[in-house]
Amino acid sequence: MEAINIIQEIEEFKKLLSYSKNIGFFFGAGTSCAFGLPNVISLTNEVEAMLESEMKAYFQKLKISLEGLHGRKNISVEEILNYIRQIRDITGELKDREYDGINGGNARKLDEAICKNIFEIIKKKEEKADISELRKFIAWLDLWNRNYVKEIFTTNYDMLIERAMEKNNVPYFDGFVGAYEPFFWPESIEAFVGHSDLTYNWVRVWKLHGSLNWEFRKDSSTKSSKIIRIGKIGSPENELVIYPSKEKYNLSRKQPFIAYFDRLKNYLLQGELLFIFSGYSFSDQHINEIIFNGLRQNPRLYSIVFCFSDDQIEAMKEYCTSYLNLCVMSPKLIILNGKVHEWKYDESVGNTDQSDTYWDKSSEKLILGDFKKLVNFLLISSGRINRIGEVINGK
Numbered sequence: 001m002e003a004i005n006i007i008q009e010i011e012e013f014k015k016l017l018s019y020s021k022n023i024g025f026f027f028g029a030g031t032s033c034a035f036g037l038p039n040v041i042s043l044t045n046e047v048e049a050m051l052e053s054e055m056k057a058y059f060q061k062l063k064i065s066l067e068g069l070h071g072r073k074n075i076s077v078e079e080i081l082n083y084i085r086q087i088r089d090i091t092g093e094l095k096d097r098e099y100d101g102i103n104g105g106n107a108r109k110l111d112e113a114i115c116k117n118i119f120e121i122i123k124k125k126e127e128k129a130d131i132s133e134l135r136k137f138i139a140w141l142d143l144w145n146r147n148y149v150k151e152i153f154t155t156n157y158d159m160l161i162e163r164a165m166e167k168n169n170v171p172y173f174d175g176f177v178g179a180y181e182p183f184f185w186p187e188s189i190e191a192f193v194g195h196s197d198l199t200y201n202w203v204r205v206w207k208l209h210g211s212l213n214w215e216f217r218k219d220s221s222t223k224s225s226k227i228i229r230i231g232k233i234g235s236p237e238n239e240l241v242i243y244p245s246k247e248k249y250n251l252s253r254k255q256p257f258i259a260y261f262d263r264l265k266n267y268l269l270q271g272e273l274l275f276i277f278s279g280y281s282f283s284d285q286h287i288n289e290i291i292f293n294g295l296r297q298n299p300r301l302y303s304i305v306f307c308f309s310d311d312q313i314e315a316m317k318e319y320c321t322s323y324l325n326l327c328v329m330s331p332k333l334i335i336l337n338g339k340v341h342e343w344k345y346d347e348s349v350g351n352t353d354q355s356d357t358y359w360d361k362s363s364e365k366l367i368l369g370d371f372k373k374l375v376n377f378l379l380i381s382s383g384r385i386n387r388i389g390e391v392i393n394g395k
Helices: 006-019 029-033 040-050 053-070 077-091 104-128 132-143 160-167 256-269 285-297 311-320 371-382 385-392
Strands: 003-005 023-027 151-154 203-207 210-218 225-229 240-242 273-278 301-306 326-329 333-336 339-344
Touching (some): 003 006, 006 371, 040 077, 053 077, 132 203, 203 256, 210 256, 256 285, 311 326, 311 333, 371 385
Parallel strands (some): 003 339, 023 151
Antiparallel strands (some): 326 333
C-alpha cells in the first residue's frame, strides 16, 4: 500500500480552507460524543435499560427481529424506531391489529417511551457538557468570510450547537418561524437568499434527524397535527419528533426532514463548495444517496471526511473509491483519488510547524477525527485565535 505524507496533505487542506469561498459542514454523532454525549450504540443500550418491563420486552423482541432481518448485531435505536413506526403505519395504531407480535397501540406507546428516554438521557448529559470548544468553532465560523451563507447540517438531536451560537450571540435559522409556538415553514428554506437579505449572515442549521425541542402538536378542532419547536427544553408535553420515519416523509405538508434533505441536495449542487464531515459514520442511506449524488453531479464539490477510527475507512472504501472529489481521513489511513493509502510523517518535505495540531508523533496517527482537535486545528490555522478568544470572553 502506497504511503501519503501527512504534512503535504495537511498543507493542501490549509490551502483549501484559505482559498475556498464557500465551506459547509456536516456533523454526525461523533461531534456530540466529543462533549460527553453517547454514540448511537451506547444510547440504544441506555434506552433499553430505562424501559419498563412490558415495553422492554417488546423492544428486545423487535431488536431480535431486526438482527435476523439484517444479519448482524448492534441494531441501533434509530433502526428500531423506524421499524416501530412502520408497524404503527401498518396497524393504524389499533389495538386489535398487530405485526411481529406487537399491536398498533403498544407500538405507539413503545415509540413514545423510547423518545422520552432519549430525551432524558441526552438532556441530562447535555446539561453537564462543556461547550467552550464548540463556542470557539462557532466564533471561527462567524468570523470566516461572508461571501456565502454559512450552513451546518447535522444528524444530532441535541441542542449543543444552538446553545453555543446563542452564547456567542450569533443569529441562526432552522426553518421555524414564530414566537409563541414556532412552526415549520418549508418555503423559507427552499430559496437561497441574496446579499441584501437581512438574514444573509445568519448561520443555517439543518437537523436532519429531528431535535429534542421539536414536538407534534395536535389541533383539537381539526384532529390534524403539525411540528412545532419549543424554546428551552424542560419536559416534553407531546410526542417528540426524533428520527424520520416513513410516515413522516409521507405527510401531506412538507415537513422538516424532507425539506432539509432537499436543501442538502440543492446545496451540494450549487457550485464551488468545500464540504467537511466530522463525526458522521455514513450509516443513513437516505443521506448517503444525496451526498454521493452531489459528488457525482457537481465536479466543483470537494468533500473531506474526518474519521475517528480506521474501521470507517474499511467500511467506506468499497463505495468511496470511485469518487475523485472525496477524501476520507482516519488516524492511520486515507482514501485519496479513489485509492486507499497509509499515512507517513516525512519531515524532509513540507512545513512541520504546528504539526502537533494534527499529528500525534508518539502513536503516529492523525488526530483530526476528534472534533475538539479539529476545532483547535481550524483556530490555529486561521491566525485569528486571539480574536476568537476575545469573542468567547465577551470583549
